[in-house]
Amino acid sequence: MSLASLIQSVTIELDRQDGESLPLERRLAALLAPALTQPDLLAGINLRFDPKAYSVTLLHVAPEGRFSVCAIAWMPGQWSRVHDHRAWCALGVIDGEGAEEFFRLRAVVNQGGAADPIAEPMGGRALRPGMTSFAAPGPHGVHRIGNPGPRPMTSLHLYGCNLAECGTSVDHYFDA
Numbered sequence: 001m002s003l004a005s006l007i008q009s010v011t012i013e014l015d016r017q018d019g020e021s022l023p024l025e026r027r028l029a030a031l032l033a034p035a036l037t038q039p040d041l042l043a044g045i046n047l048r049f050d051p052k053a054y055s056v057t058l059l060h061v062a063p064e065g066r067f068s069v070c071a072i073a074w075m076p077g078q079w080s081r082v083h084d085h086r087a088w089c090a091l092g093v094i095d096g097e098g099a100e101e102f103f104r105l106r107a108v109v110n111q112g113g114a115a116d117p118i119a120e121p122m123g124g125r126a127l128r129p130g131m132t133s134f135a136a137p138g139p140h141g142v143h144r145i146g147n148p149g150p151r152p153m154t155s156l157h158l159y160g161c162n163l164a165e166c167g168t169s170v171d172h173y174f175d176a
């Protein structure tokens with residue numbers, strides 16, 4: 001599956017109006033899975049691995065910013081911060097050994113009497129090539145992604161927002 005055919009499949013899935021019961025981000029993750037291990041998926045695209053931080057390459061923004069596709073290049077030991085999302089997301093690993101950690105938010109009252117959300121770890125899992133994950137917008141999709149492995153890792157991400165305009169799908173970052 002090429003990137004163009006993946007984009008077409010995502011568009012068709014977004015257009016479906018047949019009463020699907022599974023959440024959109026879950027359906028998109030399932031759609032993403034078979035594309036991840038296709039050797040031509042990122043043909044002709046040069047990803048940059050940055051020793052300072054993981055590097056995002058924006059690959060596509062759908063008309064009217066309906067969704068965005070990007071690839072992320074991770075050097076060993078690089079992780080995202082703990083975050084939630086302002087839009088749905090689906091992701092999967094193309095190459096390398098990734099990992100995902102899940103968090104739940106707990107309100108802690110600070111010295112000023114206001115409630116600060118604290119992210120508590122809820123476990124994690126390995127993300128090997130071809131494996132996917134997804135998150136809904138809001139407080140129930142708090143996670144972080146990273147590369148704990150010994151070699152570079154590449155992942156592909158779909159977001160339900162216009163990354164060219166907003167730069168990121170992250171809504172909030174949290175201390176873990």
Ligand SMILES: [Fe+2]
Nearest residue numbers: 083089135143
């Ligand atoms: Fe995320």
